[in-house]
Amino acid sequence: MDQHAPQPGAEGLAEPLRSRWSPSVYDDSHRLTSEEVETLLRAAQWAPSRGNSQPWTFFVCEPGTPQHDALVATLTRGNAGWVPRASLVLVSAAHVRTAEEPESEQASPFALHDVGQAAAHVTLQARAMGLHAHQFAGFDHDALAEALGVPATHDLLAGIAVGVLGDPEDVDERTAARDDRDRVRRPLAEWAFAGRFGDAWIAGGAAGGVADSQP
Ligand SMILES: Cc1cc2nc3c(=O)[nH]c(=O)nc-3n(C[C@H](O)[C@H](O)[C@H](O)COP(=O)(O)O)c2cc1C
Structure with a gap:
């Protein structure tokens, strides 16, 4: 089990988006063909x-x-x-x-x-x-x-x-x-806008929707 993925909010993403992350510990004996x-x-x-x-x-x-x-x-x-x-x-x-x-x-x-x-x-x-x-x-x-x-x-x-x-x-x-x-990650509400700049997009629409239900 990879501890880095999926992250909360990333469960619905397709592979390989879902399991991507940026590791810093590489095997230095490995070579690509x-x-x-x-x-x-x-x-x-x-x-x-x-x-x-x-x-x-x-x-x-x-x-x-x-x-x-x-x-x-x-x-x-x-x-x-x-x-x-x-x-x-x-x-x-x-x-x-x-x-x-x-x-x-x-x-x-x-x-x-x-x-x-x-x-x-x-x-x-x-x-x-x-x-x-x-x-x-x-x-x-x-x-x-x-x-x-x-x-x-x-x-x-x-x-x-x-x-x-x-x-x-x-x-x-x-x-x-x-x-x-x-x-x-920055929450969706900070950068996903509906309408004018700064108007947070709301999942499910304005009626009954919730802004930023996922991180
Ligand atoms: C243009 C760019 C520059 C980056 N520069 C560095 C860097 O110099 N050193 C580093 O360790 N990571 C660097 N990163 C990796 C980011 O820190 C990393 O993608 C971010 O923290 C999100 O982590 P994640 O890729 O695991 O989701 C860079 C990423 C991008 C896209």
């Missing part, structure tokens, strides 16, 4: 995007590769204890500018939305394959962009660490404790 890596990339490839613009780039960082070494060197202290143990990290970038000049025209106002959605698809595909995924943005973006040769038309965004659960005994206490944290 190249077919599995390709399938994860296919999940991003088939994500929807504005005008089918597909403004994403993903760097495939497997342990032992120069791009993985470059990523590990830029991780924040909080991420350095767990990210390197994952089987694979995909680092996303978005095509945000039409030219290298900082003031050049925006490539697409929806680029960040689209890359985030592609990342979500990778994350869910990973869960459907029996894997886990944990996204992270805690790394030195400028240093990694430089190391990976990212052109100024693109912004590096986030990493997706993918792998299988490891033994908490194999990691330091701080990293192990991360996976015991409660998963909490």
Whole structure:
């Protein structure tokens, strides 16, 4: 039984949404096959995007590769204890500018939305394959962009660490404790609106409905 899912309010979600969570204790001896890596990339490839613009780039960082070494060197202290143990990290970038000049025209106002959605698809595909995924943005973006040769038309965004659960005994206490944290969410009433901004959507309609019956 997975203590992390389903959470209250998530019981009605379909798999793999229902059992997804972001672990920090990975088995560092596990590796993905190249077919599995390709399938994860296919999940991003088939994500929807504005005008089918597909403004994403993903760097495939497997342990032992120069791009993985470059990523590990830029991780924040909080991420350095767990990210390197994952089987694979995909680092996303978005095509945000039409030219290298900082003031050049925006490539697409929806680029960040689209890359985030592609990342979500990778994350869910990973869960459907029996894997886990944990996204992270805690790394030195400028240093990694430089190391990976990212052109100024693109912004590096986030990493997706993918792998299988490891033994908490194999990691330091701080990293192990991360996976015991409660998963909490803002209540629906704070952000699901019916009508004008701030008017909470009510389950079952205004008559007899209850706002925020679930967390
Ligand atoms: C864009 C983005 C950046 C994140 N950055 C980090 C990070 O640097 N370190 C980390 O441990 N988790 C990071 N996370 C993971 C979130 O903390 C996590 O998804 C959130 O706490 C909800 O937990 P859950 O995924 O288990 O539901 C990030 C997630 C996203 C989507």
